[in-house]
Amino acid sequence: MPSASDQSTAAELAGLVGPLGNLPGPRYAALARRVRELAALGQLPPGTRLPAERDLAAALAVSRVTVASAYRLLREEGHASTRHGAGTVVEAPAADPVWTTPSTDPAILELAHAAPEAAPQLVPAYREALDRLPVVAAGHGYAPGGLPELRSAIADRYTARGLPTDPEQVVVTAGTGDATALVIETLLQPGDRVLVEHPTYPGALALVTAAGGRCVPVAVDAGDPDAVVGAASIAVRQSSPRIAFLMPDFSNPSGARLSAAGRRRLAATLWQQGVLTVVDEVAAELYLDDGPLPPYAAGLPDAATVTVGGLSKAVWGGLRVGWLRTDAALAASLGAALGRRQLSVGLLDQLAAAVLVRDLDAVLEGRRALLRERRDVLLAELAARLPGWTAPRPRGGLSVWCALPPGSSSAALVAAAAPLGLVLAEGRAFGTGTAFDDHLRVPFTLPAADLRTAVAGLAAVDAALRSGPPVRSLARPVTVV
Known part of the structure; x- marks a missing residue:
């Protein structure tokens, strides 16, 4: 407006x-x-x-x-x-609970969550961690805020990326989502407003709602990612949010990525309006076509943002190690709040994470190559089997945000696909109210053969919903996810 x-x-x-x-x-x-x-x-x-x-x-x-x-x-x-x-x-009505928990059934094609298999460096990192465990095991086993060597490795990586950081500014958490939850639960008061991208990560929406907050959605578009800057400025003046939750790099699910100039303008606008920004960088280094951009918080006072990240996408979702980075005083306050909830993240996991963070460039190089290959397979299959769908080519991240043809419903597609062993997240999970039923997020995190099977199943379900008889089964190999 x-x-x-x-x-x-x-x-x-x-x-x-x-x-x-x-x-x-x-x-x-x-x-x-x-x-x-x-x-x-x-x-x-x-x-x-x-x-x-x-x-x-x-x-x-x-x-x-x-x-x-x-x-x-x-x-x-x-x-x-x-x-x-x-x-x-x-008002923003509460959405139906439409995002499922991850399935561990080997007969299921799990595409509701954008989560690739473990990077090859994971097991060697744990072997090295086990070799170093006896020294740590001689102590009490607690590391409030994180092991010093892990915090130092994370701080060094931020510094190398253009965001000078001391270890005291880092708090280690049990994953990126845990870091976000810590900020929301500690700083948000019931009734406070939170500016969110629209669409955005369902977990963030759920955290705000659980804390009694109210989401202020601002539209994001991968085709014009910097348009969110002006829209956010208006929304801030209208709604006075306390916090903003942003994914400047390959926003989930749209794939939008702010330009260097766009992120500087948005960061300055929110800081000037007194809005604390939670910056989710879980996919920031999963660029597939372009190179790195400056961190969102570069050039701002450290207290302007809380940057959250982790190893779930770069390494493996089962490695529950994440972190937050902010002003040292706020980091200490958030660390104390974390300590009241849990004394420490597991030390063996932290030891392995320290190895992986130090070697993260090599890990990411392999991950990007794998994701490029799978993205291209998925886009080719969608173009061949579902030509009526609009599937923009994401330049990074882990998924394609598909726009469905007029009259199609992602809720109907997801419901019809589930009995066939194909589990997806419907579009409404990524928005407030009832938005985005005309979209479907399709991750490219599974092996190429499984992606082909999944798209074939989607095409069959789509055709059946339009005119044909119910689809009864998918011909697919058993895949462990």
């Missing part, structure tokens, strides 16, 4: 809605649908006050009854509420 206030004016909203006569269905239903779409795109963040019924009716050249009926429908669906003294306000 062009307005800098927290209220959408009638003229502004009418301009975004457009002529109701061009939309299908009754006018009140069309108006309600357009408001829902604008909210899902982040153009009407939660908390935005909608125009008075009379004013919007005049701006749209419709009756006041039409606007009143649309507002009533939005309230009934949970997309709006009436607040004393504030009129009708945009």
